[in-house]
Each structure stands twice: as C-alpha cells, then as structure tokens.
Amino acid sequence: MTLDGRVAALSGDSRWVSGGAARILVHHWRDQFDAIAVGSGTVLADDPELTTRGLPAGRHPRPVIFDRRGRIPGTARALRPGAVIITGPDTDARHLEREDLHLLRAGDLSQALSGLGELGITSLLLEGGATLAGALLAAELIDEVRVFVAPRLLGAGLSPLAAPAPTHMSQAQNLTDVTFAPVGADVLMQGLLHAVPQFSRPSLTAASFKGA
Template sequence: MYETNAPPGRVAADVPVDERFMTLALEHAVTGLGRTAPNPPVGCVIVQNHQQHGGEVVGRGFHPKAGGPHAEVFALREAGEQARGATAYVTLEPCSHHGRTPPCADTLIAAGIARVVVAALDPNPQVAGEGVQRLRDAGIVVEVGVLEAHAVRQQAGFRSVITRGRPWVVAKYAMTLDGKVAAVREGNGTVSGEVARERTMQWRNELDAIAVGSGTLSLDDPALTVRGVPGGRDPRPVVFDRRAASDPHARAWREGAVLVTAPEARADAHEAAGITVLRADTLPDALRGLGKLGLSSVLLEGGPTLLSAFFAQGLVDEVRVFLAPKLLGAGLSPLTGPTRSMHEAQTLRDVTVELLGPDMLVTGLLSDIPRL
C-alpha cells in the first residue's frame, strides 16, 4: 500500500500516527475547496517528534487560491526553525517545477525537513513522481500513499482537468419516494427538507461551478448562490441554453456567469449584460470549454432534460441524490432516455447512505477518479 525509501530496519510508515496527521492535513485542504482551480486543494502540516508523545504540530497551511503560495509554504513559515528535522504531511506530492511559485520540493529541502509523508502523487506531467524523487535525492525519507483514496477524492476536479481536459461533474437532484423531481413543469416548492438544503449549500461552496438548463432558469429563476455557510463564496453559475433565449436579467446571471449556447445562437443581449458566452456544439465540447475557463468541478443541479442528456452521454462522474419521504403520483422523472435492461443500468461505486433530517442522501461514483 505504501511506497517508502526508509532505511532497512526502520519501521517505514508509522500508520496510525501518519494517518492522524494526514487527516489534519486533509482537513486544512478542505478550506481551499472551490477556491484553488485550476490548482488542486492541498493541505500540509509539519510535525516535530512524530513518534514521541504523539508529536507536536508546529506548522499548518493550505493552498488558498491559484497564484497564491502553496500549502507547504504557509506551513513552513509557521514552523520557522522548528521545521528542521521535522516530518511534513502533504495531501499532494510537492511540486518540482517553477510555476507561479518556486518548487515546493526545494523549499522543503532548504528548510531541513527530514521526512515527508505524501497522500497522493501529482498527475500533472510536470511533476508525476519527480517531486518525490527530488526529495529522495536530497536524502529525505518519503512515504507515499497515506490516506490516498481520501486525498484523490478531494482532488477529483484537478485530476479530471489535468488528465481528461474537462471538469469533474457531480449530478445532484432531490426526488420523492416515487421518483419525481417536480410536480409539473412549472415553478415548484422544494422536494427535500432543511438539512438537505444546508448540505447542498456546502457543496455549492466547495465546487467551482453550478449548472442548470434553460428550463430551470425560466421556471424557477434560481439564485444559484451559497446561503448560510460562514465564509461561503458563490460558485460560478453556468446555464445551458442552446438558443440563448433565456432572460438575460434572471437572478442567476451575476458576475462570472457563463452561458453555454450553440455556435450560431444570437447572444447579444447576454454579452451586453457582461455574461461570458461559451459556444459549443456538444456537451463534451462545452465541458472542455468550461475546463479552459478554469473550472475544475461542476455541480449539475438539473433539471431532468439536462440531467438526462449528461447521463445519456456518460458525462456524470458522481451522483448525489436526496430521497424525500413523499409520494407525488404524476410528476417529472429525473431521467428519461431509451429503455435499458437492468444489466445495462449504470451502477454506482463507493456508495454512501446518510439520513439528513427526514431525507435520505445516496451518493456514489460513476467514473474512476483519474490517478497518475
């Protein structure tokens, strides 16, 4: 499971201790979610005497935004001289190339760090194991793979753009026990309850963009903002509207909004309103365009027509569905499409089930998160 260059005779990864400090580093990384694209969210903690008395955290940091210092730099700044001989826990392999900031591998070496524990290697071809190699060449003990699955999941958006050229797509919807997302195609009350709404707000705060189709925009006029999350920030709204027929003064069209429309559509009114217009023939092209705009993750909030198109083309990577204990009878199904046999059903992996107030939340993956 772990890869190490620890000298023979030495216990390589001190698993419970390493996992405890890596958990802390992953918690720091969360603070950057939704703020770092196209860079990954990364956390780092620096620990003195990790094998004695439970260790002492002397530095901590996270990457706040692209162009800003990396997590290691903040953690080393706080640690100062105490970094010498310490262990650094980093959720992503330290970089080895000069980007907008100097290579973190060199900064860790210069600070006198003795051991580095890395959760996951960096899939960026400019790094891809070179950061670890550079540390090892400098005589630093490096362990790789501590809480890797957790870290890779946290970095799904970054990994998706680097390896596939498009954002990680999370489809979210709420439906009744009889599988309906709305009573009729018109402005609707919400399906799920308050706790589910709070969770949705956290996701909006953590993903780069929030997407809906023109149907939802015109029927619900949603604000697509984050409410009730301390320190929260709004994701960039993205509206799929091939004819550019939606009202350019709808609430979703705030700063940073993106209209995804057909190449031939007249979008003068939207452009005049300062909306970024992305022209694409197909959904895969649209996603690549969103990746180029610096968006690494998209929360696809529907409605059923757009959701169905994404699912039918295999463009949904992760699913988060609320199941409300209500029965509607007639209403809109979340997904439509050609009849499939049960053998052809798309089956989720890494499934979680949680009760949120009266609603059940089911999540799972449809795609593998790109690794190295």
C-alpha cells in the same frame, strides 16, 4: 426526490420535496465547487440565484447556464459577473453579450465541458434540470451522483431525468462505492458512475432538482 422518484408535481410545484437540512447541505456543496450548472429550462421556470445565500460566509460558485437556443433573458438573476452561458455555435445570443459575462459557444456537451476547463473551472455541480441531466448522463459525462430521497409519495409527477429510455435493465448505468446517510428526515444516497473522476466532468446532484 420522493420515494417514488419524483422531483415535482405535474404542475411543476416542488417546494419542498426534501427538508431544510438537505437544502442547507446543498449550499455547503455549492461553496466547495468552482461552478454550478443548470439548463435554460430551470432558469426560465425558477429564475434561481445559484448562490450560497444559506451560508453567512459562503463562497458563491460561478454560474454556468446551458442555453443552446439563447432562450434566457438578460435579466436572469443568475447572470451575475463571471457567469458563463453555453450556447450553440450559431445561436443568436446578442442579448447576452456583456463585458461581465462569458459566452461560450459549443457544438456538443464534451466541447462545452472542455471549454469550461479552459476557463479554470475544474469542478462543476449540476443541479438541473431533467433535460440537461439526462443529456449529460446519456453522454457518460457525469462522475458522481448525490440524491436525497424524501419519505413521501407523490404518484404522478416529474422525473429528475429526461433521457433516452433503455429497453433492458442491463443497459442501466450502475453506481459504485455507494453510501447512505440520514440528513434530517431524508436519506442521502451517494455513489460514483466512474471509478476515477475525470477533469472537467460535472458532479451530478439530484439534491436540488426543482428545489428538491
């Protein structure tokens, strides 16, 4: 994100917030996780592949798409064999019923993550968007945060989180074991939200919100 906390301009344009070195590192992270998660809004806006195409020998993580209302089209590029689509219990998602896809119905986020664990997914890299990230953060279901801060200012723009706003600073969720490292022209800030990572909870990275 930018130095003033934006991941895209008001128009939605975000190419690119952070530099090439940061984007390459994100592909290395993808290679290390069982699955990579995005919300339906990200799929509708960007139609991402969610692969490690930046690494010649990279292992593509399993795509996980949170689509409570069944909005994404069956032609989305992320719907490669093995992809998981998480919908509501009564959502009409017949257009997503394919033998090579897994349709997981869940009543809430905790149930969704438990369902992913039953599918053998024990590490989940969350890349966006703001609504899904905000919901998981508010539910205290994120263990680790990784944020690239780019040396640029945007002013008005889109935030990486859409979540209920606390009325007091004392209500903020604080990171622990925080580290900082330069990555190209950007700075990577990394820290934990929980002392001991819990099984099937996602690791949140702000590194590639809207391609940041």
